[in-house]
Amino acid sequence: MSVTIKDVARMANVSVASVSRALNGHGGVTAETQKRIREVAARLRYVPHNAARSLITRRTQTIGALLPDLHGAFFSELIRGIDLAARARGLYMLVSSSHGDATEAAIALRAMQGRVDGLLVMSPHADEAFLDENLPIVLPTVLINSHVRSDRHAALDVDDYGGARAMTEHLLGLGRKRIAFIAGPEVNHDVQERCRGYREALAAAGLADRAIVLPGDFTEESGYHAGKQALAMVPRPDAIFAANDMMAIGCLSALSEAKVRTPEDIAVAGFDDIPMARYVTPPLSTVRVRIAELGEAALERLVRMIEAPDDAAPEPRTVVGTELVVRASCGGNDAVRRRA
Amino acid sequence: MSVTIKDVARMANVSVASVSRALNGHGGVTAETQKRIREVAARLRYVPHNAARSLITRRTQTIGALLPDLHGAFFSELIRGIDLAARARGLYMLVSSSHGDATEAAIALRAMQGRVDGLLVMSPHADEAFLDENLPIVLPTVLINSHVRSDRHAALDVDDYGGARAMTEHLLGLGRKRIAFIAGPEVNHDVQERCRGYREALAAAGLADRAIVLPGDFTEESGYHAGKQALAMVPRPDAIFAANDMMAIGCLSALSEAKVRTPEDIAVAGFDDIPMARYVTPPLSTVRVRIAELGEAALERLVRMIEAPDDAAPEPRTVVGTELVVRASCGGNDAVRRRA
DNA sequence: GCGCGGAACGTAAACGTTTTCACACGGGCT
DNA sequence: AGCCCGTGTGAAAACGTTTACGTTCCGCGC
Numbered sequence A, B: 001m002s003v004t005i006k007d008v009a010r011m012a013n014v015s016v017a018s019v020s021r022a023l024n025g026h027g028g029v030t031a032e033t034q035k036r037i038r039e040v041a042a043r044l045r046y047v048p049h050n051a052a053r054s055l056i057t058r059r060t061q062t063i064g065a066l067l068p069d070l071h072g073a074f075f076s077e078l079i080r081g082i083d084l085a086a087r088a089r090g091l092y093m094l095v096s097s098s099h100g101d102a103t104e105a106a107i108a109l110r111a112m113q114g115r116v117d118g119l120l121v122m123s124p125h126a127d128e129a130f131l132d133e134n135l136p137i138v139l140p141t142v143l144i145n146s147h148v149r150s151d152r153h154a155a156l157d158v159d160d161y162g163g164a165r166a167m168t169e170h171l172l173g174l175g176r177k178r179i180a181f182i183a184g185p186e187v188n189h190d191v192q193e194r195c196r197g198y199r200e201a202l203a204a205a206g207l208a209d210r211a212i213v214l215p216g217d218f219t220e221e222s223g224y225h226a227g228k229q230a231l232a233m234v235p236r237p238d239a240i241f242a243a244n245d246m247m248a249i250g251c252l253s254a255l256s257e258a259k260v261r262t263p264e265d266i267a268v269a270g271f272d273d274i275p276m277a278r279y280v281t282p283p284l285s286t287v288r289v290r291i292a293e294l295g296e297a298a299l300e301r302l303v304r305m306i307e308a309p310d311d312a313a314p315e316p317r318t319v320v321g322t323e324l325v326v327r328a329s330c331g332g333n334d335a336v337r338r339r340a
Numbered sequence C: 001g002c003g004c005g006g007a008a009c010g011t012a013a014a015c016g017t018t019t020t021c022a023c024a025c026g027g028g029c030t
Numbered sequence D: 001a002g003c004c005c006g007t008g009t010g011a012a013a014a015c016g017t018t019t020a021c022g023t024t025c026c027g028c029g030c
Helices: A005-012 A016-024 A031-043 A050-057 A072-088 A102-112 A128-134 A160-173 A189-204 A220-232 A245-257 A291-307 B005-012 B016-024 B031-043 B050-057 B072-088 B102-112 B128-134 B160-173 B189-204 B220-232 B245-257 B291-307
Strands: A062-066 A092-096 A118-121 A141-144 A154-158 A179-182 A212-214 A239-242 A267-269 A286-289 A318-320 A322-326 A335-338 B062-066 B092-096 B118-121 B141-144 B154-158 B179-182 B212-214 B239-242 B267-269 B286-289 B318-320 B322-326 B335-338
Touching: A005 A016, A005 A031, A016 A031, A050 B050, A062 A072, A062 A102, A072 A092, A072 A291, A072 B072, A072 B092, A092 A102, A092 B072, A102 A128, A118 A291, A141 A291, A154 A160, A154 A291, A160 A179, A160 A189, A160 A239, A160 A267, A160 A286, A160 A322, A179 A189, A179 A220, A179 A245, A212 A220, A220 A239, A220 A245, A239 A245, A245 A267, A291 A318, B005 B016, B005 B031, B016 B031, B062 B072, B062 B102, B072 B092, B072 B291, B092 B102, B102 B128, B118 B291, B141 B291, B154 B160, B154 B291, B160 B179, B160 B189, B160 B239, B160 B267, B160 B286, B160 B322, B179 B189, B179 B220, B179 B245, B212 B220, B220 B239, B220 B245, B239 B245, B245 B267, B291 B318
Parallel strands: A062 A092, A062 A118, A118 A141, A141 A154, A154 A318, A179 A212, A179 A239, A239 A267, B062 B092, B062 B118, B118 B141, B141 B154, B154 B318, B179 B212, B179 B239, B239 B267
Antiparallel strands: A092 B092, A286 A322, A322 A335, B286 B322, B322 B335
């Protein structure tokens, strides 16, 4: 059995209350006894039992992160951003991921109960009904990249629309007229926004009827297939904008296989700026999502909610910006353009 | 305030004991009352308070992961492997990373106290003294890729030595005679083992005095510089084996910049098999570390320790295998060879 | 000299569970 | 009929903290 506050109290000839006060620096203890208690505690290697502590303080110094998956660069970065910000505030992070269905997500949510001070939720299953059903009203929660449009919950999104629109406009600015878009999983909220950005940029250029949307599912293979499809079209597109980098990379393979030159014949662009994007040939133009920043922002928002529980005026839904990263694959001059 | 077990008991006209029994399925409750209690609990959206529960059960259903950093593909994969295995057992994961020094690591360790059933530790600060000082003896712990050679703690390592040796032997088998090795940070345990594998493979081929070790620090730039250095040597190496993929990629840039052909003039190989390795030109031969598997194995080992606390015979230190991934950059035929 | 206030410390309640123990009850056995 | 045992239930202790509330003691002002 582990050493408890009582052991320390006994060894130091004081009551448990004094030990608690001394160790937490709450005052009401002589400097002398405080010192003695501290020494005894150190000697006994006393470490307070956090479960007991948070049972009574109702604080856990921990935030929960509910994620759909842990695969890939995106989540890795997101977690990193969250952890960075959490660490700066002395908070810990309880992560739960890979829940295939809503039931699993619900179980995970319950398991967080009484273990976290707040929740960061990024889950495809987190629709409004699900949240109402499984979320205790009292637990501060921030939704990340959710399609839920409720203002009962705080939410934080990536500016998918703006990024996609900027990239499309950039391609148009380079003189490309027939720009195809490779979409991702239909249910995906990000994809929808990216597609909207693409369409509206075309519309603004008076090319609304020129939109070409090819199916995809975020994998390299689907990008490859979409590339083949694009090559078979007449007239052939002169640019391909993929909803994520992996598909863009697959598309590049299809083009190089067909001896079609990039960017001379067909420009290619992606979305995300995964580390690999810089190393493929030609280096991939893309829209950089500042994912770590997203995680940090989400955590900071959550902390604000935790500290001011009854903030009457919830902050508006916020978006974190993107950057246009221009490399060789689209034929522009290399550049990074930060967007709000 | 949140709804507690007492509220459920009151509403269902039973004692809290019965509620506990009914909800945990411990028996000793009529099917009928059990049903009634369950209904009331559901209606009230009762969720047990985990801190209270684990205070008395002394189980948290959570394992802690102490990591040095969250950056890069390695940790992303590791976390993913851990999470996968944890999830399969209904365990949660409390992660703590980015502690710059031993003090921070110690604080993190204390914070885990009473919140986790076991610990996965992968930290440069985790030397033996540190562990003795900060680890309560009772807490099951598995060390990952640690240089600590104590058998007081369970440990799990990547077979850096075997992987490096296999790659070196492969290069030798392809007829390369002057193989240079780009090292990583000196303090790094993995690097030392990889270097040892390289040296011993050479020694076994009677080429012990042909070892060429260039400095590096795991970054792309350091690989680039090492590449330059190698090019300046006379006689020039006919193969370069980098201690990780990023350096190998930097090295590739240096070679292509100097119009040196890979693999014809100089073969190149890396270590890790990061996703990018497949996409650089030429595709990089490398040693694949099954990181997710490492995470899973570590967790499974930890679970075994938790379930059998006083296992007199601690299992021997285990290693997880590597795979030789042969791609174009070393001039062999594409292949993946799994090694124990 | 007496009361009063504050500082230092102790006692005990509280947090929300699980679990041990005791109790009541009914039915099958001798 | 009496006994015993199993089964369902409740009361209460326990887990390790924090903190509200007492108590003691000392110094100070009147």
